[in-house]
Amino acid sequence: MSSPNPVDAPQHVLQLLSELHKKSLEQEALISKNGKFISTTLLGKLEDKDAAAKQAEFDQVMLDKFIALDEDKCQFTYQLINAMGATNVIEAGTSFGVSTIYLALAVAKTTAATGKSGTVIATEKEKSKADIARGYWRQCGDIVEKQIDLREGDLLETLKEGLPEIDLLLLDSKFVALLAEDTY
Numbered sequence: 001m002s003s004p005n006p007v008d009a010p011q012h013v014l015q016l017l018s019e020l021h022k023k024s025l026e027q028e029a030l031i032s033k034n035g036k037f038i039s040t041t042l043l044g045k046l047e048d049k050d051a052a053a054k055q056a057e058f059d060q061v062m063l064d065k066f067i068a069l070d071e072d073k074c075q076f077t078y079q080l081i082n083a084m085g086a087t088n089v090i091e092a093g094t095s096f097g098v099s100t101i102y103l104a105l106a107v108a109k110t111t112a113a114t115g116k117s118g119t120v121i122a123t124e125k126e127k128s129k130a131d132i133a134r135g136y137w138r139q140c141g142d143i144v145e146k147q148i149d150l151r152e153g154d155l156l157e158t159l160k161e162g163l164p165e166i167d168l169l170l171l172d173s174k175f176v177a178l179l180a181e182d183t184y
Helices: 010-029 039-044 052-060 072-086 098-114 127-140 173-183
Strands: 087-091 119-124 148-152 168-171
Touching: 010 098, 010 127, 039 072, 052 087, 072 098, 087 098, 087 148, 098 119, 098 173, 119 127
Parallel strands: 087 119, 087 168, 119 148
Antiparallel strands: none
16 A cells, blocks of 8 residues: 655646656666666676766666656655755756656745745756756646756756755765766
8 A cells, every 4th residue: 555645736746747757667667677777788788898988878878768766765855855944955867857846846845834945956967858857847837847947967067156055965876876886
């Protein structure tokens, strides 16, 4: 039995989120037959390459992939933002903007409750993914769209300036796992 959805949002937004999570799960099942997001077959093909070549090939493979944070993790993050009163959030790696919707909804709720200003600074390296994310945010309406400052490009560059005091930084675990793999 599933728990009730803790996210306070208009019904059309909740419906869109449900559809997007379903789409993400379906695509992940097609990418990997062993239940892991990044298959050992793909990683094995990249082993013999230098770091730059690995990154370039991986970026190409993932260019059109719908990478969404799991629904329960999105809901948890939404609740965490509200519980801690966070108003300024950074998301590193927006992809198609699913988790960003949750962040924006949470920041909107927190700013309404506290009277503070706030924003979600989202980063996305791929223009095509950023464009799709914007389309989903438009479908949600102002409650989501007006909360988001989307910065396109390498996050090491897009986050160099113009940042408020940050309350929360979301690094998707898939993104972090890839970074960690190159470190060790």
